[in-house]
Amino acid sequence: MNDPFWLIAIKGVVVFVVLVLLVLFTIWYERRLVAVMQVRPGPNRNGPFGLLQSLADGLKLAFKEDILPRTADKWVFLAAPAIAVTCAFTAFAVIPFGPEVSVFGRTTALQMTDFEVSVLLILATSALGVYGIVLAGWSSGSTYALLGSLRAAAQVISYEIALGLAVLGVFFQSQLLSTGGIVDAQAEGIPMQLGGLEITLPGWYFLILAPSFVIFVIAMVGETNRAPFDLPEAESEIVAGFATEYSSLKYASFFLAEYVNMVTMSALCVTLFLGGWAAPFPDSWWPAANEGWLPLVWFFGKVLAFLSFYVWLRGTLPRFRYDQFMRLGWKVLVPVSLVWILVLAAMNIGLDTGNDLPTRIAFAGGAAIAVMALIFFWPTRKPYEPPEEPDAGLGGYPVPPLDLVVPPNPRGLTELEQRETAGAIEGGTDKGKEEE
Amino acid sequence: MIAELAQTASTGETVAFWILAPLAVGGAIGLVLARSAIHAALMLALTMVTLAVFYIMQSAPFLGFVQIMVYTGAIMMLFLFVLMLFGRDSRDSMFETLRGQRFLAALLGVGLAALLTSGLAHAVTGLTVAGDPAPGQGNVPAIAEELFTTYIFPFEVVSGVLTVAAVGALMFAHVSRRGEARSQKESSRERFAPGNYPGPKPGPGVFATSDSTATPALLPDGTTAAESLSEYVPPRQLTAVEAAPKPTEGREER
Numbered sequence: 001m002n003d004p005f006w007l008i009a010i011k012g013v014v015v016f017v018v019l020v021l022l023v024l025f026t027i028w029y030e031r032r033l034v035a036v037m038q039v040r041p042g043p044n045r046n047g048p049f050g051l052l053q054s055l056a057d058g059l060k061l062a063f064k065e066d067i068l069p070r071t072a073d074k075w076v077f078l079a080a081p082a083i084a085v086t087c088a089f090t091a092f093a094v095i096p097f098g099p100e101v102s103v104f105g106r107t108t109a110l111q112m113t114d115f116e117v118s119v120l121l122i123l124a125t126s127a128l129g130v131y132g133i134v135l136a137g138w139s140s141g142s143t144y145a146l147l148g149s150l151r152a153a154a155q156v157i158s159y160e161i162a163l164g165l166a167v168l169g170v171f172f173q174s175q176l177l178s179t180g181g182i183v184d185a186q187a188e189g190i191p192m193q194l195g196g197l198e199i200t201l202p203g204w205y206f207l208i209l210a211p212s213f214v215i216f217v218i219a220m221v222g223e224t225n226r227a228p229f230d231l232p233e234a235e236s237e238i239v240a241g242f243a244t245e246y247s248s249l250k251y252a253s254f255f256l257a258e259y260v261n262m263v264t265m266s267a268l269c270v271t272l273f274l275g276g277w278a279a280p281f282p283d284s285w286w287p288a289a290n291e292g293w294l295p296l297v298w299f300f301g302k303v304l305a306f307l308s309f310y311v312w313l314r315g316t317l318p319r320f321r322y323d324q325f326m327r328l329g330w331k332v333l334v335p336v337s338l339v340w341i342l343v344l345a346a347m348n349i350g351l352d353t354g355n356d357l358p359t360r361i362a363f364a365g366g367a368a369i370a371v372m373a374l375i376f377f378w379p380t381r382k383p384y385e386p387p388e389e390p391d392a393g394l395g396g397y398p399v400p401p402l403d404l405v406v407p408p409n410p411r412g413l414t415e416l417e418q419r420e421t422a423g424a425i426e427g428g429t430d431k432g433k434e435e436e
Numbered sequence: 437m438i439a440e441l442a443q444t445a446s447t448g449e450t451v452a453f454w455i456l457a458p459l460a461v462g463g464a465i466g467l468v469l470a471r472s473a474i475h476a477a478l479m480l481a482l483t484m485v486t487l488a489v490f491y492i493m494q495s496a497p498f499l500g501f502v503q504i505m506v507y508t509g510a511i512m513m514l515f516l517f518v519l520m521l522f523g524r525d526s527r528d529s530m531f532e533t534l535r536g537q538r539f540l541a542a543l544l545g546v547g548l549a550a551l552l553t554s555g556l557a558h559a560v561t562g563l564t565v566a567g568d569p570a571p572g573q574g575n576v577p578a579i580a581e582e583l584f585t586t587y588i589f590p591f592e593v594v595s596g597v598l599t600v601a602a603v604g605a606l607m608f609a610h611v612s613r614r615g616e617a618r619s620q621k622e623s624s625r626e627r628f629a630p631g632n633y634p635g636p637k638p639g640p641g642v643f644a645t646s647d648s649t650a651t652p653a654l655l656p657d658g659t660t661a662a663e664s665l666s667e668y669v670p671p672r673q674l675t676a677v678e679a680a681p682k683p684t685e686g687r688e689e690r
Contacts (some may be wrong), residue, residue, distance in 0.1 A: 076478070110444050116575055120501035127509025131481070134513070138474060146520065153517045157510060164505075177576055178499075 026313040028055040037315040071141030081253040084132025088117040088260035091125040094118035137242035148241025152232035159222035165337035169212030183276030228317035266306035450511040
């Protein structure tokens, strides 16, 4: 990328503005979508459809009193939100929004910057961004905040491994570490012969690398501290976790960082697995769909779909318990990704890299189906055997017998009878009316 | 030679160097001078990140980002995790137990500095700029090829040593479970066994004067509830002033 300085500056400002606007929109969108799921209206007062609600909340937060706890470690306390926000914004610089377009007479890619190992930049900034959360909790000088930051540290270390291994699958497949290159590598479809019928599958990696994709999505939710993995700020357990002692703009910056991270991780997932800015249909349908400014629509559409997925998770799943969460990370995600990486490496060697994609898909699909079947039909439970003797309890404590038959309530019986007779009469009259 | 090398650096690189070099050195000095262990760890993290940026500037982006991810992201985070468990107020003791330690440390420090300087100076003089080792091939494939062909044996040895160290750490940290794991049914039976009160134990006393967990709860007759006392927290005896009933503001004491 050889952009002049002014173009890089414009791109930087645009990325920043887009992110801030997206965050304002995402907060509103999340609240409205969760409201739909919970059958209530959601914010609908400020602006059309309540669109200005997050702006109003942000303004209100900015004018709140800025509190510095007496027990806080001052400089670390002030630096923590800055670290979180800076790292969150930096990561978005390498996400490709679209193909090459002409800006003021210069041809340039819709991407702030790209280099040989740009995916690693995102992983590195997300690793550094945790410092913001951990230091915030430690410097607050409060127990809840410290617990929150301890959880955050442990959580991110564990889920970063799974995330990295999932991304490794993409590196294996594309043999590239740059975001732009990975998007280009996914552009070509895979021709397949299915019973004489030639089908072109999209070359997106979520198909070829299905296990990596699933692991990445799970680890991504863990990495961004979102429900059901929002243990560092579990409000029902530790108040607001690491952010308990923060107020005003500092609190708002943690909020901002969290939502920017959500957007970044969604964008990274779209870039790595869902073809980036490519249109979600074959080229032959609409050849101009992947040129000019139009891919922005596909890209942000996919990111929005991912954000909806985040909201859906939040609206559906209860928060994990901490040990369950750690067990999922270390005993499921990491071993599964290690095995998958081994399988992928074996396939890459055995099939002479990239020549026989349909066979590879068959392999991957077969493996995925086998894993699914294993999960579904794994004999986890012994079949229920009724006890030979009724449980007499302990020490004469009155325990109802296991084979207890509850007799029907006599009042309920009479009510049932009455309803039946009334129904019979009504049914009879209805029939008579229909006949008329 | 060094002066010649410095001449070839671009303006951007020079500016970045003079911004980052003080940060790196300042971080290293701060690491030594910081009283709190966490501050020292943060200074070390700062130095590591700055070094990573230096690597990136020297067109070794892969090495730079791996440095950030592995050292700053994982290893320093583990350090922080452990240090945070020690509590915020723990500081290094400045009391000297070894006689003449300061003098010896200064002497050895100067010696080490002299050794390092002379060694580095010897190593750096007569350097030739190698340039891109594998032009057009890229950073990552070049490193991978070297690592997995020429240096495969040291690489495997290092990975073996690391694995042994990790397993050893696990062995040290592993604590076998005390007694058998109880099933839900067993613990429920134990709870409802005769002589045991099945309900939750009373919490600590929370009064206007104290909300400490060391404050025992009071029964209706004014005696302390024995179950509310934790076996780990010593109970606190209220002073006479604290125990006395407090008058409410704006109201006559009855």
